[in-house]
Amino acid sequence: xxxxxxxxxxxxxxxxxxxxxxxxxxxxxxxxxxxxxxxxxxxxxxxxxxxxxxxxxxxxxxxxxxxxxxxxxxxxxxxxxxxxxxxxxxxxxxxxxxxxxxxxxxxxxxxxxxxxxxxxxxxxxxxxxxxxxxxxxxxxxxxxxxxxxxxxxxxxxxxxxxxxxxxxxxxxxxxxxxxxxxxxxxxxxxxxxxxxxxxxxxxxxxxxxxxxxxxxxxxxxxxxxxxxxxxxxxxxxxxxxxxxxxxxxxxxxxxxxxxxxxxxxxxxxxxxxxxxxxxxxxxxxxxxxxxxxxxxxxxxxxxxxxxxxxxxxxxxxxxxxxxxxxxxxxxxxxxxxxxxxxxxxxxxxxxxxxxxxxxxxxxxxxxxxxxxxxxxxxxxxxxxxxxxxxxxxxxxxxxxxxxxxxxxxxxxxxxxxxxxxxxxxxxxxxxxxxxxxxxxxxxxxxxxxxxxxxxxxxxxxxxxxxxxxxxxxxxxxxxxxxxxxxxxxxxxxxxxxxxxxxxxxxxxxxx
Amino acid sequence: xxxxxxxxxxxxxxxxxxxxxxxxxxxxxxxxxxxxxxxxxxxxxxxxxxxxxxxxxxxxxxxxxxxxxxxxxxxx
Numbered sequence: 001x002x003x004x005x006x007x008x009x010x011x012x013x014x015x016x017x018x019x020x021x022x023x024x025x026x027x028x029x030x031x032x033x034x035x036x037x038x039x040x041x042x043x044x045x046x047x048x049x050x051x052x053x054x055x056x057x058x059x060x061x062x063x064x065x066x067x068x069x070x071x072x073x074x075x076x077x078x079x080x081x082x083x084x085x086x087x088x089x090x091x092x093x094x095x096x097x098x099x100x101x102x103x104x105x106x107x108x109x110x111x112x113x114x115x116x117x118x119x120x121x122x123x124x125x126x127x128x129x130x131x132x133x134x135x136x137x138x139x140x141x142x143x144x145x146x147x148x149x150x151x152x153x154x155x156x157x158x159x160x161x162x163x164x165x166x167x168x169x170x171x172x173x174x175x176x177x178x179x180x181x182x183x184x185x186x187x188x189x190x191x192x193x194x195x196x197x198x199x200x201x202x203x204x205x206x207x208x209x210x211x212x213x214x215x216x217x218x219x220x221x222x223x224x225x226x227x228x229x230x231x232x233x234x235x236x237x238x239x240x241x242x243x244x245x246x247x248x249x250x251x252x253x254x255x256x257x258x259x260x261x262x263x264x265x266x267x268x269x270x271x272x273x274x275x276x277x278x279x280x281x282x283x284x285x286x287x288x289x290x291x292x293x294x295x296x297x298x299x300x301x302x303x304x305x306x307x308x309x310x311x312x313x314x315x316x317x318x319x320x321x322x323x324x325x326x327x328x329x330x331x332x333x334x335x336x337x338x339x340x341x342x343x344x345x346x347x348x349x350x351x352x353x354x355x356x357x358x359x360x361x362x363x364x365x366x367x368x369x370x371x372x373x374x375x376x377x378x379x380x381x382x383x384x385x386x387x388x389x390x391x392x393x394x395x396x397x398x399x400x401x402x403x404x405x406x407x408x409x410x411x412x413x414x415x416x417x418x419x420x421x422x423x424x425x426x427x428x429x430x431x432x433x434x435x436x437x438x439x440x441x442x443x444x445x446x447x448x449x450x451x452x453x454x455x456x457x458x459x460x461x462x463x464x465x466x467x468x469x470x471x472x473x474x475x476x477x478x479x480x481x482x483x484x485x486x487x488x489x490x491x492x493x494x495x496x497x498x499x500x501x502x503x504x505x506x507x508x509x510x511x
Numbered sequence: 512x513x514x515x516x517x518x519x520x521x522x523x524x525x526x527x528x529x530x531x532x533x534x535x536x537x538x539x540x541x542x543x544x545x546x547x548x549x550x551x552x553x554x555x556x557x558x559x560x561x562x563x564x565x566x567x568x569x570x571x572x573x574x575x576x577x578x579x580x581x582x583x584x585x586x587x
Binding site for chain 1: 525526528532540541542545546548549550552553562564565566567569570
């Protein structure tokens, strides 16, 4: 698979087909191909051999995709940044990338480094730039294709490098999820996640690889059910890609059923635990649809395991009181369970999930220190492969992988991956806080919300005023999903015998 | 019923403040997000047998404890 060639072929064969349908405008495969070629020629013409990643800032506009493709066609990785990320955090990412080029497709951003190109200029270049474009420039093999920044425990995001090979190997597998790639030809895909979250890679590129149409749903729409359902109905979605949490939001309304989406054939889930309750309700409402549960961290290109949640599997899982499996690994990938000493455990053993294979990232951008800690090279079947220690706990049974939470302080909240220390370190940056400890509340085996226990200066404010102020100031530093729902002011943080914050005790207070 | 609803709200919002200030904006104060709102409607149906389709109501009609109470009393 070569995704750029696929898009080119699609532009030739079905150029008039809509590739990306945004809320206000759409681009056909021909437009996507030509616009991205022109923008690539402009990038290459102005910045020649520079290999620096390009920041692409915006939300759900089809021009986001034009920018992504133009960057890789010009031989550069792109780094997507959604407008929901606080500007200060975007600046931190820009600081570590040091780009010479920043595309602002939507939203307000004043980048301190690099030339900033706004959407009017992008449109102008995409429609009429005259420079010659060459296929020779495009990223290939082990060159970075995209870099996605995720929460880092120090309080600064870290960039996961995904190469051209990683993405193409991933797509060879993802196009067959739930149905064959032929069946997906021309299908309508739902894009719910922002492009800065790698779940979006599953819908965007699987869709483009199959010649489908991607319907990008803006965040604003997702808080207005009436508008959201009419969007979905008009889109006539065939392939659904979202976090299980988003499906839960939709399921709270009875209207979310077969009548609304008569042609919905496949649900693809990733990003967090799929509960039996969600799967059960979906199977009830969408007779005949296939539910595919997948698992994988950003570091191994979106997902590496799959399992269809059939009625039989669901009923058996409920009977046994277990949680749903995440399934079997994709080709050229090995999933192993390791103990603390790096020894591979036999089937059934509980330990850390390790992924070895052809979609594992080469590491974190410009952070050899962090890379060295969790990435390695392993020989399997006489060949060297990259390996990634996920920090996820799990076990294998009958060839299927089961996810069992984390071995460190990372959590998944509504699909978002969060390092608890990232929140704590940012809270400690506020002058009125001296120490913050954040603990998750667990409900039905899933993280439901976060509570912060803080010490500091309350200065005659009421507790409510204090909480409000802290939340308000945190919004400048962290995306909203990382802001603890509850902030509890306490006199001192309880400590363990080892002098560390007693997270277990605090956790007990909130569950 | 009022007590039941307030208890439900307190559990979902995980904060007693909903009882203290019944005109508090639940969305603006980060007490409810779309998932919490969905949970609230599911529980109202399960525990009070009042069906409210989220696509039929606007968030502005259910953004404070008092508005929620008023809406539910109307639908009883």
